[in-house]
Amino acid sequence: MTQYLRMVLTLLTGFAVARLDVADDTTVLRSAAHVHSRDGVSLTAKSTPADLGSHKLLVGSAGQLRGIDFDGTVFTPRENALVEESGKAASWMIFKEPNLLYAVDENSDQVRLFAYDPEVGALTGEPRPFTGTPGAVHLALTQDQKRLIASSYGKGAVDIWDSSAADGTLQLIKTIMLVGAPGPDTAVQTQLRAHQGVADPTGRFVVVNDLGGDMIHVLDAAADSYSISNVVKTDPGCGPRHGGFLQLDGGAQATHYVVVCEISNMVQLFSVSYGDTTAGLTYKHVHAVSTFGAAFPPVNATSARAGELLIAKSGAIYVSNRLTGNQTDSISHFALEAKSNDDTTPQLVFKSGVSSGGVGPRMMSWSHDEEVMFVANMNGVNGLVALKKDSTTGVLDGVPLGVLTNEAFAPDLPVGQGFGPMFVQEVA
Ligand SMILES: *[C@@H]1O[C@H](CO)[C@@H](O)[C@H](O)[C@H]1NC(C)=O
Numbered sequence: 001m002t003q004y005l006r007m008v009l010t011l012l013t014g015f016a017v018a019r020l021d022v023a024d025d026t027t028v029l030r031s032a033a034h035v036h037s038r039d040g041v042s043l044t045a046k047s048t049p050a051d052l053g054s055h056k057l058l059v060g061s062a063g064q065l066r067g068i069d070f071d072g073t074v075f076t077p078r079e080n081a082l083v084e085e086s087g088k089a090a091s092w093m094i095f096k097e098p099n100l101l102y103a104v105d106e107n108s109d110q111v112r113l114f115a116y117d118p119e120v121g122a123l124t125g126e127p128r129p130f131t132g133t134p135g136a137v138h139l140a141l142t143q144d145q146k147r148l149i150a151s152s153y154g155k156g157a158v159d160i161w162d163s164s165a166a167d168g169t170l171q172l173i174k175t176i177m178l179v180g181a182p183g184p185d186t187a188v189q190t191q192l193r194a195h196q197g198v199a200d201p202t203g204r205f206v207v208v209n210d211l212g213g214d215m216i217h218v219l220d221a222a223a224d225s226y227s228i229s230n231v232v233k234t235d236p237g238c239g240p241r242h243g244g245f246l247q248l249d250g251g252a253q254a255t256h257y258v259v260v261c262e263i264s265n266m267v268q269l270f271s272v273s274y275g276d277t278t279a280g281l282t283y284k285h286v287h288a289v290s291t292f293g294a295a296f297p298p299v300n301a302t303s304a305r306a307g308e309l310l311i312a313k314s315g316a317i318y319v320s321n322r323l324t325g326n327q328t329d330s331i332s333h334f335a336l337e338a339k340s341n342d343d344t345t346p347q348l349v350f351k352s353g354v355s356s357g358g359v360g361p362r363m364m365s366w367s368h369d370e371e372v373m374f375v376a377n378m379n380g381v382n383g384l385v386a387l388k389k390d391s392t393t394g395v396l397d398g399v400p401l402g403v404l405t406n407e408a409f410a411p412d413l414p415v416g417q418g419f420g421p422m423f424v425q426e427v428a
């Protein structure tokens with residue numbers, strides 16, 4: 001990493017970022033694959049020298065929404081936090097202080113409000129449903145928490161909810177229908193598909209990753225208009241799914257945006273500018289790389305579908321690979337590095353990869369201290385997997401701290417056939 005990028009990352013994070021180089025990625029991947037063989041090789045939880053504390057997690061899966069504790073080694077479902085909801089899927093949730101939990105049901109047109117007590121981790125059953133656009137798969141709160149943005153994969157639309165009421169009651173302000181032509185993939189891109197809304201750091205804009213249309217729609221939140229002020233094209237057939245803003249100069253505005261393409265299995269990096277009075281936010285394509293490291297291709301590149309993208313405070317970027325055909329799927333880790341000594345343009349550089357511990361890692365998230373990554377594997381033997389992140393290198397340890405098998409989520413199904421967690425998040 002050059003001095004320049006090291007400096008900007010230091011500004012970004014407030015502390016020095018050490019070298020992110022990795023000595024031997026191969027070892028990491030091989031050992032992980034060995035440990036998580038599907039055919040019953042037993043899992044040895046790693047002994048934990050550091051105190052990795054207690055974490056209260058919320059986990060959504062098909063038909064279940066529940067609280068699970070993680071003590072650094074063992075996942076324990078909490079008795080006071082289990083909601084059975086046959087036919088529904090809380091594939092995304094968001095917590096709002098002091099005790100409000102919103103959850104999508106991607107199988108219907110409802111956003112649900114649950115009561116969640118963060119002190120004891122109790123989740124109260126009977127939700128209050130609010131009717132919006134069907135097929136929402138993601139929720140985001142604006143910075144002031146007064147608006148809730150729900151992205152509908154099913155309809156290619158974004159619901160803007162007023163979430164300012166103290167009791168959590170939602171009022172639908174408006175529905176923004178995305179506009180444009182779908183991308184070239186005839187299987188998935190049959191229509192526009194809003195997969196995620198991301199609020200920019202200034203609070204003025206929300207950008208919507210449109211998996212069906214290979215577009216990133218810029219919505220201007222001024223005066224609750226949320227009108228589409230700009231449309232950024234990704235590469236055709238990308239299928240932009242999840243992304244995030246970066247502030248590489250440590251300022252209040254974003255400097256870059258990074259997004260993972262579900263269909264083409266690429267990570268794309270854009271620079272971001274705020275100058276244009278009409279567009280509001282403009283993007284310039286900077287760089288793109290495969291979600292797979294050169295040495296770790298998928299068994300089946302045709303079926304592979306990237307999933308989550310997660311950014312660390314250090315600026316490191318993590319992406320999940322799904323449907324790879326490998327025994328278990330994987331998580332790739334990238335850093336931004338200057339192109340050359342003379343050209344400080346940031347480039348995406350593959351740093352390391354590990355097994356996700358299971359199959360179909362749809363989502364992953366950090367513990368509050370970012371020491372642990374929680375992975376939600378929808379299939380395979382292992383459902384929830386906790387991976388330790390090296391605080392210096394950003395490399396994930398391929399031997400999990402702890403694992404909860406998918407039997408815990410779908411008790412009626414044989415091991416390995418389960419329909420496991422879709423969402424996991426440590427909650428206040
Ligand atoms: C998937 O399997 C292939 C073939 O065995 C292997 O070369 C590759 O490293 C594996 N990829 C990952 C990400 O584990």
Ligand SMILES: *[C@@H]1O[C@H](CO)[C@@H](O)[C@H](O)[C@H]1NC(C)=O
Nearest residue numbers: 299300301302303304323325
């Ligand atoms: C790879 O995936 C494609 C698409 O899902 C499937 O049609 C094909 O049979 C798979 N190939 C192998 C060798 O499994």
